[in-house]
Every structure is written in C-alpha cells, then in structure tokens.
Amino acid sequence: MSVSYPWYFLMGAEADNPNVFSTGGTGLIGTFEDSAVVATGTQNGVINLAVEVHNARPATAFDGWDDVVEVSVEFPGGEARIAPWAAFHVVAVALPRSNSWDYRVRVHARGRDAGRGGGQVDGGRLEEHLIVIWPGPSAPPIVWKAMDVVGAYLRRAEVERQSAAASEIDVRGVMATYTPADWLSPPEGSTGARLSVDQAFVRSAQLDVVLTAVTVYPVGCMFHLRVDARRSDLDDPAWQRRKAVVVKGFALADRSAGNRGQGVALSLTSNCPGQPPVRSIPLGSAHPGAAGQAPTQPQLTGWWTGTAGFPDKMTVDYNAWHWPLPPAQPWQLTVEWPALHVPPTTIELDGGIVANHVDSK
Numbered sequence: 001m002s003v004s005y006p007w008y009f010l011m012g013a014e015a016d017n018p019n020v021f022s023t024g025g026t027g028l029i030g031t032f033e034d035s036a037v038v039a040t041g042t043q044n045g046v047i048n049l050a051v052e053v054h055n056a057r058p059a060t061a062f063d064g065w066d067d068v069v070e071v072s073v074e075f076p077g078g079e080a081r082i083a084p085w086a087a088f089h090v091v092a093v094a095l096p097r098s099n100s101w102d103y104r105v106r107v108h109a110r111g112r113d114a115g116r117g118g119g120q121v122d123g124g125r126l127e128e129h130l131i132v133i134w135p136g137p138s139a140p141p142i143v144w145k146a147m148d149v150v151g152a153y154l155r156r157a158e159v160e161r162q163s164a165a166a167s168e169i170d171v172r173g174v175m176a177t178y179t180p181a182d183w184l185s186p187p188e189g190s191t192g193a194r195l196s197v198d199q200a201f202v203r204s205a206q207l208d209v210v211l212t213a214v215t216v217y218p219v220g221c222m223f224h225l226r227v228d229a230r231r232s233d234l235d236d237p238a239w240q241r242r243k244a245v246v247v248k249g250f251a252l253a254d255r256s257a258g259n260r261g262q263g264v265a266l267s268l269t270s271n272c273p274g275q276p277p278v279r280s281i282p283l284g285s286a287h288p289g290a291a292g293q294a295p296t297q298p299q300l301t302g303w304w305t306g307t308a309g310f311p312d313k314m315t316v317d318y319n320a321w322h323w324p325l326p327p328a329q330p331w332q333l334t335v336e337w338p339a340l341h342v343p344p345t346t347i348e349l350d351g352g353i354v355a356n357h358v359d360s361k
Contacts, residue, residue, distance in 0.1 A: 001049045003040050005085040005248065006116075008049075010105065010131070011035040013079040013092075025158055025169055026141050027151025028069040029107045036073050036105065040127060041112030041150045043251040043282060047127040051082070054134040055096050057104065060144065065130075066113075067151050068144040068173075070106040072136070077101070080133060098135035106132040112150040142170045152178035182219045183299050183323040192217045195357045201335040201345045206232045206242075209335055211347065216358035220323040223268065223333070231312040243314050245339045250302035250318065251282045264339040268320050270300055272331040272351070280320055299323050328355035 001008065007021055012034035021037060024030035029038045040047055052058075062068045073080075075095055080103075083090040095103060108130040115127035146152070156178045179188065186192060192215040202209040208228040215222040229246045231239045249266040268280040280302040302320040309315075334346040 001082070001084060001091075002046050002089070003042055003084045004044055004244065005251075006040045006043045008038050008040065008082065008084045009035060010038065010073060011081045011083065012073075012075045013077050013081060015081075022158055023069075023151075023154050024141065025155055026069045026071070026143055027146055027148075027153075027155040027175075028067045028109055029071055029105070029141075031071045031073055031141070034074045034076060036071060038107055038129070038131075039112075039150065039154055040109075040115060040129070041148070042115035042127045044248065045115070045126065047115065047129060049082070049129045049131070051091075051093055052130065052132045053093065053095055054132065057134055057136060058106075058132055062108070062145050064110065065108040065145060066110045066148040067146050068106065068108045069146070070104060070142040070144065072138040072141075073103055073105050074101050074138075075103055082131070093133070095133060096135055100137070102136065102138050103133055104136035104139070106144075108132070109148070109151075112148045116150055140168050140170050142172055143175060145173045146171075146175040148176065149178060152176040153180075181294070183294050184301060185321055186215070186217050186222060187219060190217055192222065193358050195354065197349075199347045201347060202342055206230050206234070207340060207342070209337070209342065211333065214349070214354060216325070216354055218325065218358060220321060220325050221354060223320040223322065225268075225318040225320065225335075227266075227316045227318065229314045229316070242340070243309070246314055246316050247304070247307055249304055249316065250280060250320075251304070266302070266318070266337045267335070268300060268302060269334040269336070269344075270298075270322060270326065270331060271334065272298075272326045273329045274327070278322070325355065325358070326351050328352045 015035045022030045023039050029036055078095040078097055078101065080093045080095055081090050082093065111127040194213050194215045196213050197211050200208065200210045206229065210226050211223060212226050213224045215224065227246055229242055234242060251265065270278045275298060278298045278300045280300040282302065300320055300322050302318055305317045305319050307314065307316050329351045330348055331351050332346050332348050334344050336342060336344045
C-alpha cells in the first residue's frame with residue numbers, strides 16, 4: 001500500500017476519515033468508535049500490507065514482528081475499509097457476521113524504524129504490516145509486543161500531549177522506551193526561551209510562509225514555521241493537490257527521482273559564519289548516532305506539528321531543530337519549496353540576540 005503520510009486508516013463502510021492522529025498510547029493503532037488509525041514508519045512510500053479474516057480468535061504468534069497491538073473496532077454491516085491518509089485508494093474487506101458488529105483487530109508491524117529512515121528490512125522488503133480481524137466483544141487494547149523506536153517515540157509524545165490513557169491499555173509484553181538525543185530534539189525537561197520573530201519568507205494570495213519564533217536552548221534552537229495556504233482562484237483538483245503538498249512539508253517525496261523529497265519538499269538551509277551550509281532533512285532521516293555518538297556535522301531536522309483545515313484555507317505548523325546552537329553572529333536562514341514554486345528566499349537573523357536570549361533566561 002502506498003502511504004503519503006505516516007498513517008493509514010481502518011474504517012467502517014459509512015465512517016468518515018477520522019483526521020485524528022493518535023495511537024492512544026499503544027504506539028501502533030488508535031481507535032475512534034467505527035474507525036482506527038495505524039502509524040507507519042514510512043512517511044512517503046510503499047509498505048507491504050496483508051489482511052487475514054478469521055471467524056474466531058486466532059492463535060497468537062508474534063515471532064519476527066517488532067510491534068503487535070490488539071484493539072476493538074466497530075464495523076457496522078460487516079465491512080472494513082483500509083485507506084491511506086489521502087484516501088485515493090480504498091480497499092474493502094468483507095467480515096464474518098457479528099451480532100453487535102464488534103470486532104477485534106490485531107495489527108503486526110516490522111521494519112517501521114527502517115521505513116522511517118528510508119531503508120529496507122531483510123530480503124529487500126519495505127516496512128511490513130499484517131492486520132488480523134475476527135468477531136469479538138469490545139475490550140481494552142492489548143499491547144502484546146512493542147519494541148521499535150517509532151512506537152516508543154509515539155507513546156512518549158502522546159503521553160506528553162495527554163492524548164493517551166495508558167491506564168486503559170493491557171500491556172502483556174515489554175514496551176521499548178524512547179529518550180531523544182540532543183541532536184534530534186530539545187533537551188528533555190527543558191522549555192527553552194522563546195523569541196518572537198514574525199519574519200515572512202513568502203506572502204502571496206495563495207501562500208504565506210512565516211518564521212514565527214525561535215525557541216533557544218543551550219545546545220540548539222528550534223525554528224517555528226507557519227504555513228498558510230489559501231485556495232484563491234484554484235479549481236478543486238488543484239486545491240486538493242496544493243493541500244496534499246502543504247501538509248507533507250519536509251517529508252514530501254519526489255517519486256520520480258526515487259529519493260526522500262530532495263528537489264520538491266519544503267527545506268530550510270542555515271548559513272552560519274565559518275560553517276558549511278546546513279540543509280534540513282526530515283526527522284526520519286536524521287542521524288541517529290552510533291553507540292550514543294553525536295553526528296560530526298551540524299544538523300537541521302524538520303517535522304510537522306499540526307494542521308488546521310478549512311474549506312478555502314489550510315494552516316500547517318512545522319518545527320525545525322538546529323543542533324548545535326549557531327554562533328553569536330549574524331547568520332542567514334533560507335527557505336525553498338519547489339513543489340509550491342517557492343525559490344530560495346533568505347532572511348537574516350542576529351545570532352547575538354539569539355544567544356543572549358538564552359543566556360538571559
């Protein structure tokens with residue numbers, strides 16, 4: 001299945017796309033009445049997905065899988081639909097009769113970490129998922145196995161956002177934990193010092209790209225970008241394409257070139273005195289470090305943080321983490337977004353003010 005964002009949906013025949021992105025603390029699948037959302041590691045690409053339907057609860061066999069989670073979903077009429085986030089391709093799955101239309105869904109995943117980094121798993125296969133569905137009464141989620149980094153990161157983030165009720169999850173196996181390194185995100189437990197900026201890279205009838213603020217930490221700084229896309233005079237197909245591009249941001253894939261977004265995606269480049277330019281990469285491509293060792297070069301890592309959609313407007317927020325903290329001198333930040341015809345556009349930031357801001361806190 002092709003995924004254009006790191007989620008896909010399981011829905012009842014009449015259910016709408018939930019547009020809610022949370023695994024409910026499981027790190028793999030979250031439920032919303034007659035629908036569910038499954039988190040992938042692959043952000044833009046293809047995963048191998050298989051579906052099994054049983055008349056009764058199947059045996060548990062988890063060898064070879066990284067994460068296995070079981071949840072309850074209601075599928076009225078005995079039909080489940082599987083669709084990626086963009087929902088351009090929907091697969092309908094006929095299910096056995098259930099008196100209450102309640103079903104248990106067990107999702108198996110492996111290779112999510114490799115998919116997040118653009119790699120492959122054994123045998124040259126991409127990330128793989130197996131969905132097993134059978135009639136069964138509603139019950140709390142069961143985490144049978146939870147070993148990959150993608151799931152650990154999601155569980156941690158959802159607890160921090162208070163979007164997960166971990167006490168309602170029946171944990172049957174060991175769950176991996178996630179502790180981010182300084183070169184991947186701000187230090188744990190530190191709020192930083194927020195410096196308002198409000199400098200526009202682009203302002204037009206159809207698109208605004210604005211650096212709203214910089215949050216400064218002793219080891220790095222976080223750039224906060226806000227993108228406002230407006231329909232303007234676009235027809236329906238063009239507006240839908242524009243929204244799909246805007247929401248993907250740093251992770252937009254250039255499929256014709258077979259790479260992870262180079263040449264089409266949103267990108268930031270920092271130019272600091274005495275250092276080579278540092279171009280942003282998606283979070284999934286960030287240097288993970290080896291045996292706890294930091295990368296040898298500065299790193300700029302970008303990711304999506306939220307979307308607000310309206311009929312004729314979409315607002316998307318992005319963060320980009322710059323590690324280490326740039327020097328206390330003037331330096332430049334350049335945005336480029338070829339898919340939206342945004343050429344390299346540069347603003348200048350005063351590194352002294354940035355450095356003094358964190359020192360004063």
